[in-house]
Amino acid sequence: MRHLISPLDFSVEETNELLSLAEEIAADRSRFSHVAEGKKLATCFYEPSTRTRLSFEAAMLNLGGSVLGFSSADSSSAAKGESVADTIRVISCYADICAMRHPKEGAPLVAAMHAGIPVINAGDGGHNHPTQTLTDLLTIKALKGHLDNLTIGLCGDLKFGRTVHSLINATVRYPGVKFVLISPEELRLPGYIRKDVLDANHIEYKEVDVLEEVMPELDILYMTRVQRERFFNEEDYIRLKDSFILDTKKMRYAREDMLVLHPLPRVNEISTEVDKDPRAAYFKQAQYGVYVRMALIIKLLGLEVPTC
Amino acid sequence: MLNIGGLHQGVVIDHIPAGGAMRIYDYLNLDALDAEVAIIKNASSKKMGRKDIIKIEGPITIDLDTLAVLYRGITINIIENDEIVEKRGLRLPERVTNIIRCKNPRCITSIEQELPHVFKLADEKTGVYRCIYCEERFKMK
Numbered sequence: 001m002r003h004l005i006s007p008l009d010f011s012v013e014e015t016n017e018l019l020s021l022a023e024e025i026a027a028d029r030s031r032f033s034h035v036a037e038g039k040k041l042a043t044c045f046y047e048p049s050t051r052t053r054l055s056f057e058a059a060m061l062n063l064g065g066s067v068l069g070f071s072s073a074d075s076s077s078a079a080k081g082e083s084v085a086d087t088i089r090v091i092s093c094y095a096d097i098c099a100m101r102h103p104k105e106g107a108p109l110v111a112a113m114h115a116g117i118p119v120i121n122a123g124d125g126g127h128n129h130p131t132q133t134l135t136d137l138l139t140i141k142a143l144k145g146h147l148d149n150l151t152i153g154l155c156g157d158l159k160f161g162r163t164v165h166s167l168i169n170a171t172v173r174y175p176g177v178k179f180v181l182i183s184p185e186e187l188r189l190p191g192y193i194r195k196d197v198l199d200a201n202h203i204e205y206k207e208v209d210v211l212e213e214v215m216p217e218l219d220i221l222y223m224t225r226v227q228r229e230r231f232f233n234e235e236d237y238i239r240l241k242d243s244f245i246l247d248t249k250k251m252r253y254a255r256e257d258m259l260v261l262h263p264l265p266r267v268n269e270i271s272t273e274v275d276k277d278p279r280a281a282y283f284k285q286a287q288y289g290v291y292v293r294m295a296l297i298i299k300l301l302g303l304e305v306p307t308c
Numbered sequence: 309m310l311n312i313g314g315l316h317q318g319v320v321i322d323h324i325p326a327g328g329a330m331r332i333y334d335y336l337n338l339d340a341l342d343a344e345v346a347i348i349k350n351a352s353s354k355k356m357g358r359k360d361i362i363k364i365e366g367p368i369t370i371d372l373d374t375l376a377v378l379y380r381g382i383t384i385n386i387i388e389n390d391e392i393v394e395k396r397g398l399r400l401p402e403r404v405t406n407i408i409r410c411k412n413p414r415c416i417t418s419i420e421q422e423l424p425h426v427f428k429l430a431d432e433k434t435g436v437y438r439c440i441y442c443e444e445r446f447k448m449k
Contacts, residue, residue, distance in 0.1 A: 083420050104416040106441020110423065125414045127442055192445075 002300055003112040003119045007133040007166045012173050015137065021305065022138050022288070022295035028308070029062065032294060035303050036065030042095035043069030044087065044111075045122070046078055046102040051264065052122050052131070055286070056099045059293035063303075068095060073103075085114040092116035097301055100124075118300035126162050131296065132263055133166040135289035140220060142288060143259055143281055149176035151217055156182075156224035156244050156269060158189040163263045164224055165193055172201045179205040180214045184240040187226065211243060215253035221246070223262045223282075225269050247271040254279065261285055318343075320385040321362040321375070326350050328379055329360035335378060335407075336370055338362075356381075376400045377407050380435055380448050400448070402429050408437060408446050415442035 004010070010018065025032050041060040043053050048071060057067045070076040077087060084102070088111040091098055098115065100108045101122040108121035123129040141147050152171060154164050158181055168189075171177045179198070181189050188207060198205050208214055215221070226244050228237050246260065251274060262270060262282040274280050298305060324332060329347045338345050344365035353359040375382050376398035386394040408427045410417045417423050417439070427437040427446060435448030 083422070084416065085420075102416070103414075104419060105412065105414050105443075106416040106439070109441055110416055110420070124416075125442075127414075 001118055003108075003115070003121075004130050004296060004300065005109050005112055005119070005121045006128050007130040007170050009130065015134070015170070018134065018292070018295050018299055019138050019141050021298065022134075022291040023142055024305075025294050026142065026288070026291045031306055031308070032063055032298070034064040035298060035306065036060060036063035036301065039063075039065040039097070039301060039303075040095040041065060041067045041069075041297065042091045042098045043067060043071070043122070044076070044091060044098055044100045044102075045069065045071045046073040046076065046100075046107070048072055049101050049123060051286075052101060052129075053099075055289045056120075056122060056131075056293055058290050059297060062290065063294055063297060065096075065297070069099075084110045087111075088115045088119065097297060120296065120300065126160065129162055129166060131289070131293055132163050133170050134292045134296065135285060136163070136167050136222070136261060136263070137170060138288045138292045139261060139281055139285045140259070143284070144219065144257075147171065147177075148174040150174075150219045151178045151180065153180040153182055153211075153214060153218040153221045154189075154224070155211060155221060155246075156226050157187045158183045158224070159187040160227075161224045164189070164222065167222065168193060168197055172197055172203050177203065179203065180217060181205060181207045182209070182211050182214060182244070183207075184209060184226070184236075184243070186236065186240075209243065211246070212250055212253050215250060215258075216255060218254065218258050221254070221258060221260050223260060223266075223269055225267055245269055245271060246274055248273050248277070251277055251279070314390060315363055315365055315387040316390055317367065318363065318365040318387050319368050319372070320387065321364075321372070322359070322383045322385060323353070323356065323381050324360040324362065325356065325379055325381070326358035326360055329362055331378060332362060332375060332382075335375070338364070343368075371401070373398050373401050374404060374407060377404050377437070377448065400429050400432055400435060403427070404437070408439075410439040410442065410444050412439065412442050412444040415439060415444060417441060 043056055045053050060067050084107050092115050097118045099120045099122040100111050102124050105125040105127035108124050112119040121128055158164050258279050259281045346363040348361040350358045372384050383397050385392050405424050405426050409425050417425055426440045428440055430436045430438045437446040
């Protein structure tokens with residue numbers, strides 16, 4: 001039985017296979033509308049995350065399956081002190097597959113170790129969020145046509161942003177990928193990722209603190225939010241925040257075919273005026289998130305894919 | 309100089325950093341062992357200046373490689389019939405359970421007391437282990 005706990009649990013081949021299936025789903029959704037009939041997805045969300053939970057539920061419903069679950073620890077037996085291991089043993093009797101979000105890092109792994117059904121990590125604290133990474137990969141693959149030979153700009157909070165770390169880990173497995181790391185000095189990519197991932201894989205990258213300068217080089221611009229609470233003082237925040245806000249003025253420097261991605265929710269780091277730009281792909285990204293989760297459910301449950 | 313007799317059969321745990329013997333004594337639970345145990349503290353050592361040594365008489369079935377997580381430079385001498393039949397350093401074990409405690413307050417082990425603390429060897433050269441749950445880093449001394 002397979003689980004998805006870390007973005008690197010699947011090999012490159014398995015990831016490519018999953019993305020191809022997701023693209024098939026995107027091209028003809030109706031063909032997959034009965035694939036999971038009679039199957040149940042349990043969404044065990046120990047902390048609220050409406051977007052991810054609804055994306056999983058939409059994915060299962062699109063496949064003809066049904067969903068059950070809880071959306072906060074208060075409404076689960078965790079409030080009574082039940083362990084994750086015991087909860088998943090019980091959920092395994094009720095459902096065929098489980099998507100789990102938990103504020104503590106490693107909780108979905110503990111669940112996978114005791115589950116009788118496949119477990120998908122739907123986010124464990126600041127640690128992993130593999131279906132977001134798969135969503136990002138599918139968006140790039142579907143809209144650019146390939147995952148290799150890309151220059152990816154990562155902008156904003158590169159220090160604490162787990163989506164950025166996971167995306168780097170996942171894309172360095174494809175040849176010819178380069179990174180431009182755009183952030184204030186306070187929020188630069190942690191040294192261990194530069195050393196253990198970028199340097200260890202001989203990946204070309206540069207660190208800059210001005211977005212406009214590097215815009216013309218980018219195939220992908222992955223935006224993240226610069227959060228006020230990450231700064232030591234208000235002055236620095238005010239000084240720096242506008243440098244990392246994407247607006248139509250900055251978009252003028254970008255290539256015609258550059259894509260803007262964002263894991264969402266956005267606050268103010270992408271001006272709403274950019275939404276109309278055809279290169280803004282962040283809402284399409286949310287749609288691809290559903291497709292990739294559909295593909296994942298099919299794969300982990302070993303469901304038969306109907307032929308054209 | 310203090311003289312401690314040789315072993316007929318048993319194990320000599322050598323090259324323990326000075327002051328570290330009691331930690332190993334506790335870790336191996338040697339006080340529960342019904343055998344002769346000698347702890348030599350602050351012995352002279354050309355390599356280390358001062359070192360500790362533990363000698364245990366009798367057969368011992370503990371996986372001594374796990375000691376590498378406490379002190380990497382330890383050497384083990386196996387004695388049989390008054391002779392050293394094996395002399396070796398320790399290999400870092402691939403996986404250790406309940407030896408290293410995860411200190412990450414965001415780790416699931418911080419709220420579920422019964423979960424074993426399991427670390428996997430990430431880099432043998434640098435002696436880096438990572439928690440299997442949260443990937444918290446632990447570097448060997």
